[in-house]
Amino acid sequence: MQLSFLRPVYDRPGPWCSVYLDASRDTEDAHPALDLRWRALKGQLIGQGAEKESVDALDRLVRGHDPMPGDYGLAAFATRGRVVLSDYLAAPPPKDLARYSPLPHTMPLVAQRGEQVAWVRVLTDRADADVESVSAGGVPRRAHVKGRETYQLSRVNPGGWSQSRYQRAAMEAWHHNTGDAAAATAELADRIGAEVVVVAGDVRATGMLAAQLPSRWQDKVVRTDAGKRARGADRTLLDDITVQVVAEAAEAHISEALDRFGIQEDIGGGLDAVVSALQRAQVDTMLIVDDPSSTDRLWIGPEPTQIACDPQLLADLSVPDPQRVRADDALVRALVGTDAEVAVLGRDEAPDLTDGVGAVLRYADAATPGRGRG
Numbered sequence: 001m002q003l004s005f006l007r008p009v010y011d012r013p014g015p016w017c018s019v020y021l022d023a024s025r026d027t028e029d030a031h032p033a034l035d036l037r038w039r040a041l042k043g044q045l046i047g048q049g050a051e052k053e054s055v056d057a058l059d060r061l062v063r064g065h066d067p068m069p070g071d072y073g074l075a076a077f078a079t080r081g082r083v084v085l086s087d088y089l090a091a092p093p094p095k096d097l098a099r100y101s102p103l104p105h106t107m108p109l110v111a112q113r114g115e116q117v118a119w120v121r122v123l124t125d126r127a128d129a130d131v132e133s134v135s136a137g138g139v140p141r142r143a144h145v146k147g148r149e150t151y152q153l154s155r156v157n158p159g160g161w162s163q164s165r166y167q168r169a170a171m172e173a174w175h176h177n178t179g180d181a182a183a184a185t186a187e188l189a190d191r192i193g194a195e196v197v198v199v200a201g202d203v204r205a206t207g208m209l210a211a212q213l214p215s216r217w218q219d220k221v222v223r224t225d226a227g228k229r230a231r232g233a234d235r236t237l238l239d240d241i242t243v244q245v246v247a248e249a250a251e252a253h254i255s256e257a258l259d260r261f262g263i264q265e266d267i268g269g270g271l272d273a274v275v276s277a278l279q280r281a282q283v284d285t286m287l288i289v290d291d292p293s294s295t296d297r298l299w300i301g302p303e304p305t306q307i308a309c310d311p312q313l314l315a316d317l318s319v320p321d322p323q324r325v326r327a328d329d330a331l332v333r334a335l336v337g338t339d340a341e342v343a344v345l346g347r348d349e350a351p352d353l354t355d356g357v358g359a360v361l362r363y364a365d366a367a368t369p370g371r372g373r374g
Helices: 004-010 030-047 052-064 107-113 160-192 203-212 215-220 236-263 271-279 311-316 327-337
Strands: 016-022 073-079 082-089 097-101 119-124 128-134 140-146 196-201 221-224 283-289 297-300 323-326 341-345 357-361
Touching: 004 082, 004 327, 016 030, 016 052, 030 052, 030 097, 052 073, 052 082, 073 107, 082 107, 107 327, 107 341, 119 160, 119 203, 119 236, 128 160, 140 160, 160 196, 160 203, 160 215, 196 203, 196 215, 196 236, 203 221, 215 221, 221 236, 236 283, 236 341, 236 357, 271 283, 271 327, 271 357, 283 327, 297 311, 297 327, 323 327, 327 341
Parallel strands: 119 196, 196 221, 283 341
Antiparallel strands: 016 073, 016 097, 073 082, 119 128, 128 140, 283 357, 297 323
16 A cells, blocks of 8 residues: 555654544434544543644544545544644544554554555446546546537448448447547546556447557456446446455455565564664565554654664664654654555454564665575
8 A cells, every 4th residue: 555645744743633533424413422522532632631722623623524424434633733634434433542642643544544446437338438536545536528429329220222321420430439438548547547447338338448448458447337327327336346346456465465575485574674674765565464452662763764673773873862652653654754555454364474564675685684594
């Protein structure tokens, strides 16, 4: 998972107020319940010594956010009187949480977001197409492509000498329209770096559109006749198919990271080795088993790579006033600061991962912990 969306919170000094809140409003008493939950979290922040200006900024955000139907959550991070980052969660957090700490507590947000996959979906018929996409950062885009050709879009059977001319005109018009939709789809896919392209709708139109996509997208196309462009048409099956193919792509990311880690054998496994690799900006992808109950702690300095298991190491580097923080908070900051990625695992996906953490390395040299073990 790319973590660039977290960069704003690491470009500013702390301390930070971090809040995770069940913001669902799908029952009659939802608004009073939300108010009670937020008041409890607000009290916790104040009790932990959070600055009033930041708590007030969070208060304005929570009370003023636009409600959405269904169950969902809200994550927000504030410092020095400003909410720097807020994000909706697809589901309520496992439990409401408020924390005041030197670093933003971003691991629950990273874990709940899961592996991000950029995708494009085009729903087409003989005349027009609706194209939508979601980037790896979760940014949605939509476009409507209106076909250039409107004459004779159905292949008719008039009989007589004119039949072949009518049929040919219909196919040419249809081909032009799907070509326009294919160009718009490819442009959007290029823009977001899509990994999946779902082509849906009229079975003949999907075939023509997919065939006109550039060759670089051919192996990423999933065709389906689910979904219709008609107003009010049920798109449940199309949504289910999209979720399934995106989830399969996300699972492939995790499997690839685990395979690459396995090739390294003993290199990069365990908290000490990961911290050492982060100090050297050596990590390509960190593997971590999400554990909200973890009591692991690390020491940090002002810079992302100033991270250590022993504060003496930072003292030897003349780092002023090292701070002791949650290990996952320090690890995520170091990943963002070195443009590394993360793969969040379930406990059953990596039962033998030492300390629940490991790293796929960009490179290994003689100074890499574990190098040369037999």
